[in-house]
Amino acid sequence: DPYSGDPQRHPVLRVNSAKPFNAEPPPSLLGDSYITPSAIFFKRNHLPVPRVDPASYRLRVEGLPRPLSLSLADLKGRFPKHTVTATLQCAGNRRSEMNAVKQVKGLNWGIAAIGNATWSGALLRDVLREGGWGPEAAAVAGGGARHVQFEGLDADASGTTYGASIPLNKALSEEGDVLLAYQMNGEDLPADHGYPLRVVVPGTVGARNVKWLGKVIVSREESASHWQQNDYKGFSPGTDWDTVDFKSAPAIQELPVQSAITQPADGAVLERDADGEVTVRGYAWSGGGREVVRVDVSLDGGKTWQVARLREGDGEGEEQGEAPPPPPPPGRAWAWKLWEVGAPLPPGEQQVEIVCKAVDNSYNMQPDSVAPIWNLRGVLSNAWHRVRVTVRE
Numbered sequence: 001d002p003y004s005g006d007p008q009r010h011p012v013l014r015v016n017s018a019k020p021f022n023a024e025p026p027p028s029l030l031g032d033s034y035i036t037p038s039a040i041f042f043k044r045n046h047l048p049v050p051r052v053d054p055a056s057y058r059l060r061v062e063g064l065p066r067p068l069s070l071s072l073a074d075l076k077g078r079f080p081k082h083t084v085t086a087t088l089q090c091a092g093n094r095r096s097e098m099n100a101v102k103q104v105k106g107l108n109w110g111i112a113a114i115g116n117a118t119w120s121g122a123l124l125r126d127v128l129r130e131g132g133w134g135p136e137a138a139a140v141a142g143g144g145a146r147h148v149q150f151e152g153l154d155a156d157a158s159g160t161t162y163g164a165s166i167p168l169n170k171a172l173s174e175e176g177d178v179l180l181a182y183q184m185n186g187e188d189l190p191a192d193h194g195y196p197l198r199v200v201v202p203g204t205v206g207a208r209n210v211k212w213l214g215k216v217i218v219s220r221e222e223s224a225s226h227w228q229q230n231d232y233k234g235f236s237p238g239t240d241w242d243t244v245d246f247k248s249a250p251a252i253q254e255l256p257v258q259s260a261i262t263q264p265a266d267g268a269v270l271e272r273d274a275d276g277e278v279t280v281r282g283y284a285w286s287g288g289g290r291e292v293v294r295v296d297v298s299l300d301g302g303k304t305w306q307v308a309r310l311r312e313g314d315g316e317g318e319e320q321g322e323a324p325p326p327p328p329p330p331g332r333a334w335a336w337k338l339w340e341v342g343a344p345l346p347p348g349e350q351q352v353e354i355v356c357k358a359v360d361n362s363y364n365m366q367p368d369s370v371a372p373i374w375n376l377r378g379v380l381s382n383a384w385h386r387v388r389v390t391v392r393e
């Protein structure tokens, strides 16, 4: 069994697939903390978790004037340590809502294939510069280098490894914050999250955040891997498996604006309290460093709306009246915002449909329904999130 070396996992996780291991936390737990504890952070593995010996581990960096082979000690000692709080979301988050419209291919994720963590490591930019990337190198490459490819150390029976790529300009940007991360939430990366090293590409779909990183290649072409070429792309609702041409669509990189309700749970039965209010909580995030500026919540299926209170950071100290953490620099809003609203329940109603939708600072908004954005792989599922609850007097 190639999965016999997989690590232990937290029993609270909801398992979508055991081998390879894919699981997400219960929504209420996810919405409880600004920083998602690593143990309950969703796990999305395509292959068995590789066991990597930290002592002999080397990261190879190619496609530069000076190819590099870096040990963990090199990565930790030769480059400044950079820390970023960033949200990671799978392209398939909320796929189950697409499945409810029409069957799609993929793991049946709920709303929790997303998490927010603090990541520390070397900046990919600094490592590429160490390898000689600069104006001269760009000229040597004939201006032809456009992408940075990543290869994982996890492989299938034929030896094919997981791989992906991102645009070179994201990797080189001083404001891109792309990390070769060796820590998650202040500790060594857990085995499931890429020990000893993974790429963290803030604002970019989970699939490009390659775990168990073995190789970085600066290149003219995108990664040739299945996951870059023939997966993780969006299509029209009218495209089916007979007509789909994966070459016709770009690989997903930055994700669209997203939000979801983590409390109350869909199907919950609520007691009407003294002031007839219900507390609604959730998360909101947008890709590409675009900051979520507003979340609207409705208790009547979208007829009337109110604005939720956005929690910028972890909310700690709010009770003590401390100032909230400073807002992120423009274009670098990598972390989600948790939000909350105390909303009056419509009088006399028995069945209530609670809805949320977020707006980012480009005024991108979520689509109101799933059917017009349905696609055969069930990716980019970001319609208004709806939960139906029953109210008891």
Ligand code: MTE
Binding pocket: 041, 042, 043, 044, 045, 046, 047, 088, 089, 090, 091, 151, 152, 153, 154, 162, 163, 192, 193, 194, 205, 206, 207, 208, 209, 210, 211, 212
């Ligand atoms: N990297 C490797 N090497 N192997 C993988 O299977 N899965 C990708 C990405 N990086 C994957 C990988 C996908 S699709 C996602 S959504 C994220 O890792 C999930 O990261 P997590 O398991 O740390 O939450």
Ligand code: MO
Binding pocket: 044, 089, 090, 091, 092, 206, 207
């Ligand atoms: Mo993913």
